[in-house]
Amino acid sequence: MKKEEKIRVGISIGDLNGIGSEVVLKTFEDSRMLDFCTPVIFASVKILSFLKKHYKIKSNLHGIDKTSQILDGKINVLNVWKEPVDINFGKEDSKIGGYAIKSLKAATQALKNDEINILITAPINKRSIQSDEFAFPGHTDYLDQELEGNSLMFMITDNLKVGLLTDHVAVKDIANTITPELIEEKVNTIYNSLKQDFGVSKPKIAVLGINPHSGDNGVIGKEDEEILKPTIKKINESGKLVYGPYAADSFFGSNTYKAFDAIVASYHDQGLIPFKTLSFGKGVNYTAGLAKVRTSPDHGTAFEIAGKNQADSSSFKEAVFSALKIFKNRNQYAEITKNPLKKQPRKPQKK
Known part of the structure; x- marks a missing residue:
């Protein structure tokens, strides 16, 4: 990554019936966040536009269909799906769990391809994500399989x-x-x-x-x-x-x-x-312990307050800042630990 490029922060949207989308949108409602990084939310611009209106958030979303369309200074939403989704705040729903996994898989693949630099995961419901295609207790076990380390x-x-x-x-x-x-x-x-x-x-x-x-x-x-x-x-x-x-x-x-x-x-x-x-x-x-940087907030889906515009985005924002700091520290550590002393050809001695 070139120095002038902003760090691309990939975000898996988590359970849409929980508070994940709310804390994600609230985090980037502060336009100053775009000075630090370029967010890429893996979801659907239609569903996030609906949620943005529901939570009375005024920031604009930039819908894209591939990572080559990512723009700095924008809240990028990469369309992982385009069909309508029925949201029932606070309800456990395996269909919604399926969309959470679609988002996670797409974001993880982009991370592996270096199309994004770090991954922040919004909370999932561990029961609604279970299926024949996804039999992991949670994010960590899945990422352990997909990423080195x-x-x-x-x-x-x-x-x-x-x-x-x-x-x-x-x-x-x-x-x-x-x-x-x-x-x-x-x-x-x-x-x-x-x-x-x-x-x-x-x-x-x-x-x-x-x-x-x-x-x-x-x-x-x-x-x-x-x-x-x-x-x-x-x-x-x-x-x-x-x-x-x-x-x-x-x-x-x-x-x-x-x-x-x-x-x-x-x-x-x-x-x-x-x-x-x-x-x-x-x-x-x-x-x-992984080859890539992944963080998440320290809370779950909080179904009891989902959709009520009561969620605090502090932990999600901290997850973003922590991931940015760790990513930079890793790059600096890699530079420091490289051997800068390459063998130089000996100069002929003066007689």
Whole structure:
């Protein structure tokens, strides 16, 4: 990408019966956003024009049928479909879920083709997206298949970053899912992400225990003693600053988290409950470990307020800014890590 070109932000529209389209349109209603990037929404200009009127948003949409028609300074809407769509705000609908997946697949393909630079995904409903053609729990698992790398759910703000060893795994299966190999893979992904995506030269990482009180020396489960502790020790021996396991119940309330660049939670709610409590509305869900940059807001479809013009676009806007910053950091890191010292031909010595 040339320096003078604006970063192209691809946006999958998510569940049209939820608040996704509302927060997307509200984000780019502020024309100053177009100074930072060029948005490309993968949906239908007809349906977004209808929604724009519904939410009394005045910004203009630029409908296109192929990426070669993208214009800087415009809110581009690439028509993934053109037929009418029946929207019923707040309702779970497999047909609407199908349109969410059409949008996601088209945006992902454009990302793979370098027609867009980064991807922001609006919220989906995990039940309505299920079909014979799409059998993934959510965005992350699909993108892990489509893009190079090993995905990791990384919840981020400027001051707090929480990664997960396991994400959408039933509580009864967590202990059996966590292995030394998984811990090393996820910690290394977070370590590398902190360096290349966030500019942290020597990351310091905390790992939370699997069991209450990190197992109390094996009294409350043996996983912390037998799996976490020896694996953390092994990672430390490789030169990485990784500490733990820490008892999760007091880790955030005592402000211990502030001493670390990132925290690794053993399972979904152990990490996301404190993260959302501390940063709800400002947090961003970042998929670390992939060859491309993808973020999303830290909330779901919010069916209960869908269509009521009550949704707050703050988290979606943060998702855009975070993706832009990560994209730029990655490019800078790639430049820095290139070997600039090419062998030069020796000059003849003077006699």
